[in-house]
Amino acid sequence: MSKVLVVGAGGHAKVVIATLRAAGWDVIGVLDDRPESWGNSVLGYPVHGGLDGLKGTRHRAVLAIGNNAVRRDIAARFPNTEWTSAIHPAATVHESVQVGPGTVIFAGAVIQPDTVLGSQVIVNTGATVDHDCVLEDYVHVAPGTQLAGGVQLEEGAFLGIGSVVTPGIRVEKWTTVGAGSVVIRSLPAHCVAVGVPARVREETKS
Numbered sequence: 001m002s003k004v005l006v007v008g009a010g011g012h013a014k015v016v017i018a019t020l021r022a023a024g025w026d027v028i029g030v031l032d033d034r035p036e037s038w039g040n041s042v043l044g045y046p047v048h049g050g051l052d053g054l055k056g057t058r059h060r061a062v063l064a065i066g067n068n069a070v071r072r073d074i075a076a077r078f079p080n081t082e083w084t085s086a087i088h089p090a091a092t093v094h095e096s097v098q099v100g101p102g103t104v105i106f107a108g109a110v111i112q113p114d115t116v117l118g119s120q121v122i123v124n125t126g127a128t129v130d131h132d133c134v135l136e137d138y139v140h141v142a143p144g145t146q147l148a149g150g151v152q153l154e155e156g157a158f159l160g161i162g163s164v165v166t167p168g169i170r171v172e173k174w175t176t177v178g179a180g181s182v183v184i185r186s187l188p189a190h191c192v193a194v195g196v197p198a199r200v201r202e203e204t205k206s
């Protein structure tokens with residue numbers, strides 16, 4: 001069994017650990033920069049200490065943090081870490097799908113042919129991503145999100161739980177789509193869009 005470290009000791013880490021275990025990985029522990037988490041455990045796996053523990057380790061690691069910008073910043077901080085992807089055996093991922101380093105795909109997700117997932121992407125529980133989609137680096141599609149064919153989610157886009165995107169739509173960089181929203185027109189970068197149909201309600205800085 002290959003050994004792997006988990007980075008992040010929050011709720012998302014529980015699902016990452018469950019996914020890794022189901023996929024046959026040997027989880028050797030958790031790292032988190034918050035001192036209050038040290039000595040605790042996540043699903044029975046000990047939090048050994050801060051992220052500097054990644055320096056010099058020969059083990060692979062998974063970034064188990066749901067926030068897209070935080071994943072981006074940690075990946076930049078540790079360029080020499082070998083980030084591994086994790087796919088739950090109860091996810092359905094077509095053999096033509098490309099999966100980048102550090103990307104996690106949780107139970108019940110379905111990913112259809114010729115979709116491309118970048119690095120550090122999260123396809124959360126039960127999300128469906130249909131044919132020919134592109135999810136760039138640091139994208140997170142929350143549980144139950146449904147993407148039609150040919151959807152493009154640019155770097156850092158976050159789609160809230162249960163959101164829906166119609167065919168061929170583009171959501172530009174670092175934009176957030178609110179829970180339950182239905183995206184029927186492409187969305188610009190760095191904004192928050194909500195509702196049915198989704199409309200921009202706020203511009204953001206990052």
Ligand SMILES: CC(=O)SCCNC(=O)CCNC(=O)[C@H](O)C(C)(C)COP(=O)(O)OP(=O)(O)OC[C@H]1O[C@@H](n2cnc3c(N)ncnc32)[C@H](O)[C@@H]1OP(=O)(O)O
Binds near residue numbers: 124143177193
């Ligand atoms: C396993 C996991 O847990 S994965 C994590 C999944 N997490 C999610 O899906 C979270 C999704 N987050 C949301 O939908 C949030 O509501 C956000 C990000 C869109 C907005 O959050 P905030 O900026 O805090 O917005 P806030 O709660 O202040 O609401 C602002 C306005 O937007 C409206 N609004 C917020 N979210 C939505 C939504 N999803 N759909 C429609 N309207 C919404 C509010 O009703 C409010 O309207 P008002 O000004 O007329 O009263």
